[in-house]
Amino acid sequence: MSSATGLAATLGRLRAVAGLTFLEAVRRKVFLIVIIVGAAIVSSAAFLPAVDPSGRLRLIEIWSVRTVTIFCSLGAIFLAGFSLPGDFEQRRIYTLVTKPVHKGTLFLGKFLGFVLLMAVFLLIMGTLTLVYLRIIAAATKDFPEARALPRYVPQGLSGPFEDRERGGRGARSDQKQEVEWIFEGLPPGRFPERVPVTAKLDLRRLPGMEFRLEANVAITAVNPKTLEKHEQVVRFQTNRFTTFEIPGAAISDDGRLGIRMRPAEPDLQVAAWPDGLTISGLPVNFELNFMKGMGLILLQSTLVLLATLAASTFVSAPVSILLGICLFLTGSSWSFVTESLEDVDRQLRDQERRERQGAPARGPDEVPPWLLRASGALSRGILKAVPDFDKYNFGEWLLTDTAVSGRDAGRALAAFAPRGAVLLLLGLLLISIRDFAT
Amino acid sequence: MDTVIEARGLTKVYKDFWGRPRLKALDGLNLEVRPGEIFGFIGPNGSGKTTTMKLLLGLLFPTSGTARVLGRAPTDVAAKARIGFLPEESYLYRFLNADETLDFYARLFHIDRATRRKRIDELIARFGMEHARKRQIREYSKGMVRRITFAQALVNDPEVVFLDEPTSGLDPISTRDMKDLILDLKARGKTVFLSSHLLADVQAICDRIGIIHEGKLKEYGAVRDILVRRDHVALTFRNLGDETRRKLVDIAKQEGAELISADNTLETLEDVFLRTVQGAKKPPS
Numbered sequence: 001m002s003s004a005t006g007l008a009a010t011l012g013r014l015r016a017v018a019g020l021t022f023l024e025a026v027r028r029k030v031f032l033i034v035i036i037v038g039a040a041i042v043s044s045a046a047f048l049p050a051v052d053p054s055g056r057l058r059l060i061e062i063w064s065v066r067t068v069t070i071f072c073s074l075g076a077i078f079l080a081g082f083s084l085p086g087d088f089e090q091r092r093i094y095t096l097v098t099k100p101v102h103k104g105t106l107f108l109g110k111f112l113g114f115v116l117l118m119a120v121f122l123l124i125m126g127t128l129t130l131v132y133l134r135i136i137a138a139a140t141k142d143f144p145e146a147r148a149l150p151r152y153v154p155q156g157l158s159g160p161f162e163d164r165e166r167g168g169r170g171a172r173s174d175q176k177q178e179v180e181w182i183f184e185g186l187p188p189g190r191f192p193e194r195v196p197v198t199a200k201l202d203l204r205r206l207p208g209m210e211f212r213l214e215a216n217v218a219i220t221a222v223n224p225k226t227l228e229k230h231e232q233v234v235r236f237q238t239n240r241f242t243t244f245e246i247p248g249a250a251i252s253d254d255g256r257l258g259i260r261m262r263p264a265e266p267d268l269q270v271a272a273w274p275d276g277l278t279i280s281g282l283p284v285n286f287e288l289n290f291m292k293g294m295g296l297i298l299l300q301s302t303l304v305l306l307a308t309l310a311a312s313t314f315v316s317a318p319v320s321i322l323l324g325i326c327l328f329l330t331g332s333s334w335s336f337v338t339e340s341l342e343d344v345d346r347q348l349r350d351q352e353r354r355e356r357q358g359a360p361a362r363g364p365d366e367v368p369p370w371l372l373r374a375s376g377a378l379s380r381g382i383l384k385a386v387p388d389f390d391k392y393n394f395g396e397w398l399l400t401d402t403a404v405s406g407r408d409a410g411r412a413l414a415a416f417a418p419r420g421a422v423l424l425l426l427g428l429l430l431i432s433i434r435d436f437a438t
Numbered sequence: 439m440d441t442v443i444e445a446r447g448l449t450k451v452y453k454d455f456w457g458r459p460r461l462k463a464l465d466g467l468n469l470e471v472r473p474g475e476i477f478g479f480i481g482p483n484g485s486g487k488t489t490t491m492k493l494l495l496g497l498l499f500p501t502s503g504t505a506r507v508l509g510r511a512p513t514d515v516a517a518k519a520r521i522g523f524l525p526e527e528s529y530l531y532r533f534l535n536a537d538e539t540l541d542f543y544a545r546l547f548h549i550d551r552a553t554r555r556k557r558i559d560e561l562i563a564r565f566g567m568e569h570a571r572k573r574q575i576r577e578y579s580k581g582m583v584r585r586i587t588f589a590q591a592l593v594n595d596p597e598v599v600f601l602d603e604p605t606s607g608l609d610p611i612s613t614r615d616m617k618d619l620i621l622d623l624k625a626r627g628k629t630v631f632l633s634s635h636l637l638a639d640v641q642a643i644c645d646r647i648g649i650i651h652e653g654k655l656k657e658y659g660a661v662r663d664i665l666v667r668r669d670h671v672a673l674t675f676r677n678l679g680d681e682t683r684r685k686l687v688d689i690a691k692q693e694g695a696e697l698i699s700a701d702n703t704l705e706t707l708e709d710v711f712l713r714t715v716q717g718a719k720k721p722p723s
Contacts, residue, residue: 009548016545020531027533027574091529095590098495098600099546100519436497 013101017109018116025079025117034075034121039128041067053143060136061146061398064129069297069394071125072118076305077324079117083110084309084431085317093436104428111309111424118301122294130287148289148403149280150190151198154181154259157274163202170273172204178220178260179272183279186255194245196280197259198400202271203238209269211238216264219244225252233264241400246279284403292404293394299416300392304328306420310427314434330382331389337379338388344376387415442598442629443471443494447503450489463489465653466503471646476620476630478644478661480637486653487633488526491602494631495523508598519547522596526603528587532576536567536586539575540593547594561589564619581612588619598629605636617643641665670698 025031045056045063084107087093097103137143159171159179173179203212214237221230234244251257259277263270308324315323330337351369355361362368390396391412397404448467454460464486471477481487492498493505496512510517530539540561544554562571565585575583584607591599601620605613620643623630634640640647641661649657657664673686687697 012548013546016542020534020542023538024531024533091525091527092531093529094495094497094525095523095529095543095587096546097497098518098521098523099543099594100515100548101546102515435499436492 009100010102010105013105014109014112017101017106018113021083021110021113022116024083025113030075030079031117031121034071035124038067038071038121038125042125042129043132053140056136056140057133057144057146058399060129060133062395064125064132065293065297065395065398068122068125068129068294069300069392072121072297072301073304073328074325075121076114076118076301077308077321077328080110080114080305080309081312081317081321081324083114084312085320088436091436097436103431103434107309107313107427107431111306111427114305114309115298115302118298118305122298123291126291126294130290146286147283147401148286148397149196149283149401150403150405151278151280152183152186153275153278153407155184156182157272158182159272161269163271163273170271170276172269172271173262174206174269175263175266178262179270180258180260181272181274181277183251183257183259184255186251186257186279187281188251188253188255190281191248191251191279192282193248195248195251196243196245197277198241198243198280199236199259199261199272199277200239200241201236201261201276203236203263204269204271206267206269212268213238215268215270217270218262218264219246220260221246221250222258222260223250223252224256224258225254236270280402289403292409293397296392296394296404296409296412299412300331300389303331303387303416303420303423306423306427310423310430313427313431327386328389330386334383334386334388335390337383341376341379341383344372344379348372348376385419387419391415440472441470441506442473442508443469443477443631444506445469445490445494445503446505448490448493448500448505449502450486450493450498451501463653464493464500467650467653467655469648469655469658471629471631473629474624474627475645476624476632476643478640478647479631479633479650480635480640480647481650485650487650488602489653490650491600491631491633495521495600519594520597522591522594522599524588524591524599524601524604526606528580528583530575530583530587530590533574535574536562536571536589539586540589543590544593549594557593557595561592565589580607581609584608584612588616592623596628598631599623601630601632601634603634604632605634605639613639 042060042064045060087096096106133146137146157169157171157179159173160177161172161174163170163172171179201217203215204210205212214235216233217236219232219234222228228249230247230250232244232246234242236242246259257279259279261270261272304324304327307327308320311320311323347366348369351361351366391408394404396402397408445467448464448469449462450464451459452461452463467486467490469490479487479490489498493500494507494512496514496518505512507517508520512518531542534542537558540558541554544557549557562568565588567582567585567589570578570582575586578586584604588604591601604620605616608616617639620630620632624643632640632644644661646660647657647664648655683700687700690697
């Protein structure tokens with residue numbers, strides 16, 4: 001095998017191109033400027049109004065994570081958008097592809113260089129934020145401890161009635177019967193004496209099932225092994241997270257737990273969903289968890305980077321940058337679009353119902369059904385192609401003091417991997433079939 | 439190997455966005471370049487020189503026909519490992535210095551660190567860049583950039599070197615230095631494919647040439663075979679007296695020859711210029 005081919009040679013070239021890409025950003029001061037501006041924005045959180053030390057902690061955390069996310073993603077879009085088109089337009093590509101370098105190696109090398117750049121950026125910004133938090137904590141009286149609690153989700157939910165709202169996976173109970181969340185495989189010794197529980201319910205008034213704003217709910221935590229029960233009544237608001245505690249003794253030594261709920265008032269039903277309740281374990285290392293969160297941001301930025309870089313193999317820098325920004329905005333507004341789609345479906349169902357009843361299908365100010373269906377189909381297609389960036393939105397974890405679990409990381413990776421692979425292959429294909437006429 | 443570079447029926451038609459033919463830049467080019475020769479490729483602007491070179495380097499895909507370099511397709515990585523390319527303009531990373539530039543390109547050839555260092559030192563010295571090796575390329579003069587671009591083309595000690603307008607934008611001293619370098623490459627057994635507008639340079643250093651016009655090869659062969667006028671003879675003497683010259687002219691006329699000129703020979707302007715500034719033969723720093 002000649003020195004020109006073979007895995008070692010290809011890896012060597014990948015390293016050379018990736019190293020050059022990294023060095024270019026450093027030498028052009030892009031990296032330094034982004035870090036200085038990012039650090040300045042993060043530190044400006046101290047000057048933002050905050051009602052109390054706890055609010056200030058949240059502000060710093062969220063301000064930092066949002067800044068880092070936006071800088072990382074936009075940095076990736078602009079650096080990747082200008083990189084390959086810059087090589088094409090400035091014709092540096094001539095001195096690259098006339099060397100024993102596959103065009104695909106060039107694409108991969110650039111990609112790895114930018115990922116390295118983003119990883120270093122996130123590491124630096126993450127460290128700066130953590131140091132900054134420590135300084136603020138030391139200088140502020142009653143500043144709360146930054147915490148990361150592992151959250152555990154139930155394996156199942158059962159109840160006497162099915163609830164068709166919110167994906168049709170819910171269950172409802174009345175005052176006589178209960179809904180029950182079942183936990184299995186909880187790690188022993190990882191829970192405090194009083195275990196925090198966060199739950200969200202819908203409260204429905206009988207017989208018409210209209211929403212009720214507030215009501216008392218009877219809660220029973222059951223140890224499935226000893227059948228020991230711990231009962232309490234908690235005030236809930238409809239569709240709002242409520243936190244209460246159950247005794248750690250309710251968790252059996254083989255890691256099982258049951259939490260049952262029913263309305264504590266007459267003429268009421270409670271509606272619940274499988275992911276509407278979590279329990280928290282003992283806190284994990286906050287710094288380590290913060291870096292895990294940076295990892296989630298890296299995944300999101302890598303996806304945006306790949307889309308921009310793949311586009312830049314075939315279209316100009318402005319167009320590829322625009323595509324990257326579109327992906328970023330669509331992924332960031334995924335939940336909003338999903339909720340809008342539910343509204344569209346509801347409107348379609350209403351129109352069909354009215355039609356069946358012989359009434360006019362739509363009112364004068366309603367959109368025609370064909371347009372609703374077309375826009376719904378288009379939006380669904382886009383939502384399939386673009387992942388929900390909430391999976392990478394570390395700020396959501398911070399707001400609820402939640403640790404990034406293996407399951408969270410797995411979901412983020414599962415959303416990333418197929419899309420990343422498709423974009424990577426697309427970029428490799430596009431660059432391999434293009435030539436350099438100009 | 440009898441042929442280092444070979445083109446057979448090489449045709450390139452540029453198309454527009456919709457795939458419709460826009461321009462036939464090259465039309466059935468046949469060409470062979472032999473080992474160890476300097477082949478000059480000349481033609482006016484838009485004649486197809488650059489397109490030919492891009493096809494031979496794998497920067498473009500041909501519409502039809504084939505190109506082979508060192509017996510392989512131009513896009514073959516194994517072939518690229520044995521060639522060097524000096525583009526018409528110097529397309530380098532301006533934030534790198536000379537050392538870093540050469541090291542980056544050498545790493546693309548998977549050359550080990552010790553060999554890289556040795557070869558980079560040699561090239562830096564050969565191109566007279568020792569004083570500027572740690573300065574970023576954006577601070578270089580045009581001549582310095584040109585030299586470092588030439589150096590990157592030689593970083594793999596290539597068997598075949600493609601040179602596109604190597605003396606473009608250079609002063610006479612640097613131009614002469616470039617020509618010496620090209621002749622030095624030939625002396626070391628390298629094959630050179632030289633594309634240039636400067637006919638005098640091509641005539642001075644090339645073994646064979648091809649003249650391309652409107653995408654077609656119009657002339658092709660050894661420089662002397664193409665340039666020689668078989669019905670014209672020039673004799674050059676030193677210390678020839680006027681009387682002797684008259685006698686020679688008379689003899690020639692008696693033999694039926696027509697006298698076209700009987701003048702003193704001229705030096706080339708380049709020779710005079712270089713002699714005048716001989717002290718600065720080495721490029722100034």
